[in-house]
Amino acid sequence: MLKGKTVLLGVTGSIAAYKIAYLASALKKLHAQVHVLMTENATNFINPITFESLTGNKCLVDTFDRNFQFQVEHVSIAKQADVVMIAPASANVIGKLAHGIADDMLTTTVMACKCKKYISPAMNTNMYENPILQDNLKILRRYDYEVIDPAVGYLACGDTGAGKMPEPEILLQYILKEIACEKDLKGKxxxxxxxxxxxxxxxxxxxxxxxxxxxxxxxxxxxxxxxxxxxxxxxxxxxxxxxxxxxxxxxxxxxxxxxxxxxxxxxxxxxxxxxxxxxxxxxxADEKVKKQDGEMSIxxxxxxxxxxxxxxxxxxxxxxxxxxxxxxxxxxxxxxxxxxxxxxxxxxxxxxxxxxxxxxxxxxxxxxxxxxxxxxxxxxxxxxxxxxxxxxxxxxxxxxx
Ligand SMILES: Cc1cc2nc3c(=O)[nH]c(=O)nc-3n(C[C@H](O)[C@H](O)[C@H](O)COP(=O)(O)O)c2cc1C
Structure with a gap:
């Protein structure tokens, strides 16, 4: 279904990072080319080896890694991408992208991408409702990022509220909507x-x-x-x-x-x-029709x-x-x-x-x-x-x- 398509997954420092292993695997099974970009902090939550094993591609963390596949890695990867999904997106990375800060592999590559970009915030409810975070999301929407509303539910920190990353199956549906088929019914x-x-x-x-x-x-x-x-x-x-x-x-x-x-x-x-x-x-009948001897017809x-x-x-x-x-x-x-x-x-x-x-x-x-x-x-x-x-x-x- 996704043969010939390239998906970039951006993973940041959130407890929800482990769920992206399922997404990477599901995309691979649909024959997409999957590249995972991680922030340094994200590697505290899930090991890059997990993504490398699932996708068959080197997991990109360090902008200045000299063990490269491509000439200028962040630009090459950005050019190949058909869609980007940043999930989980930390408050920190949302703030950086909203203000043009590109100080690591993930933010640099995403800024070089011209394709469709999804961002799936995941954080504690108070962080999510913080007006600074909300303003940053508004800025990203203005620059054509599609923000996926977080779910409401029990969070890893013990609170219940908005800020939960949607399940990877739902994130997959967003990616499929964007790249699964030729859009020959667009506008219909x-x-x-x-x-x-x-x-x-x-x-x-x-x-x-x-x-x-x-x-x-x-x-x-x-x-x-x-x-x-x-x-x-x-x-x-x-x-x-x-x-x-x-x-x-x-x-x-x-x-x-x-x-x-x-x-x-x-x-x-x-x-x-x-x-x-x-x-x-x-x-x-207003009341249940009671059983009687003999036949009945309706x-x-x-x-x-x-x-x-x-x-x-x-x-x-x-x-x-x-x-x-x-x-x-x-x-x-x-x-x-x-x-x-x-x-x-x-x-x-x-x-x-x-x-x-x-x-x-x-x-x-x-x-x-x-x-x-x-x-x-x-x-x-x-x-x-x-x-x-x-x-x-x-x-x-x-x-x-
Ligand atoms: C256990 C733990 C869970 C965290 N979960 C989140 C989270 O869900 N969302 C978030 O924005 N920050 C979370 N943080 C804080 C970020 O990891 C921290 O802001 C970090 O600087 C983000 O780095 P990055 O944006 O470069 O990945 C968590 C920190 C810890 C220690």
Whole structure:
């Protein structure tokens, strides 16, 4: 995922320094070239050998080290960098960078970097809330550093409050957002729907389906990594929301209709991967329906057809992609849906094919557009999401010609 990308990690004298070993390792596993720059004080908290073993690169601490790989090491490394993450960033290093002080390898190299720079403050709450530190962060923001807000929690000093470095997994997400993909959706607004809906029968029971939300969440994440501004309207799902997307949680088909139509007008691309209930109970009992002898039946009414509404109210240039989950006549039914609902594309999957459909981590899609049906192989939902986005972009490009 990060092949050919170079990440600089700046580590300073904070107890959180040990957590960056995980980040360095995770980046390496994603095939990034990782260089770790440490302040002299940081070496009291974690040994450079740890980073050297994990990254395969010399850990840089001393600006005047003559055992160099490159001519002027700090400048060479700065030129190679695609992104810099200073984490944990001490109050001291924040102060130095804000005021142009470059008196060690880390600060000198960072000042020579022209790429995106993240700074993740980590310190005691009183230090973090100190107005001098806050002013220094303001200065850094003004100079295009992106400051990652620290978490609130139990700190190593025993206090509880703001100042905790976010977990390395979260820092990794910031790096991926910046460098993982070509930003071919930059400037585009993308709305994705995902998951099932739940339609109440009584306060205890509801009607739903087996949708896990995995396909929609993969689409939201892929679009975000490709630079889009993503809104995700999601029914109840057991998986974590993708980072850096605007999440609108909903429960019923009615909620989903309202959430989608409240933001649909401003979208460039809408992808409806949610498995919305077609019917809901006509009457919802106020109290639990008690068991009785014999059979019972529930009268159902149609829910709003969100896709149909979107097809009828789309603005010129808006791309509308629906999903269809079929158990028979997949292509015929999906093409009929494309025509009837005025869609640009239907991503069809057959529930009866092994590896396709609900719950699993893979899918087998056929992408149906006005001109053609493209059958894709079995692939991860992440790859399927990117294939859908590729197809959307290629159809949009054809239209421009
Ligand atoms: C055990 C211990 C933990 C520390 N944790 C932090 C911290 O989380 N954040 C911080 O800004 N300073 C912390 N300090 C103080 C810094 O290490 C000190 O300001 C040092 O000069 C920073 O050097 P550097 O910015 O060059 O790495 C800690 C000091 C000690 C002894």
């Amino acid at each position: 607004k993308v709305l994705v729907t995902a998951g099932p809906t739940q339609e109440a029968i009584d306060p205890v029971r509801y009607i739903t389906n087996h949708s896990s939300g995995k396909m929609g969440y993969a689409l939201a994440r892929a679009a975000m990594l490709r630079g889009a501004e993503v809104t995700l309207v999601s029914g109840p799902c057991a998986i974590a929301a993708p980072p850096f997307v605007k999440m609108i949680p909903v429960v019923t088909a009615r909620d989903m209709f309202e959430a989608v139509t409240s933001v649909s007008e401003e979208q460039d691309i809408i992808i409806k991967a949610a498995a919305v209930a077609d019917y809901r109970p006509l009457h919802v 009268e159902l009414e149609r829910t709003d057809d969100i896709l149909k509404y979107l097809g009828e109210h789309r603005h010129p240039g808006q791309f509308l992609c629906g999903f269809s989950m079929e158990t028979q006549n997949m292509i015929g039914n999906s093409r009929a849906k494309l025509e009837k609902k005025h869609l640009d594309m239907v991503a069809a999957n057959n529930l009866k094919e092994a590896g396709a459909g609900f719950q699993g981590d893979t899918n087998i899609l056929t992408l149906i557009t006005q001109n053609e049906d493209v059958s894709l192989q079995l692939m991860s939902k992440e790859d399927a999401a990117n294939a859908i986005l590729d197809k959307i972009l290629s159809v949009c490009k054809e239209r421009e010609v």
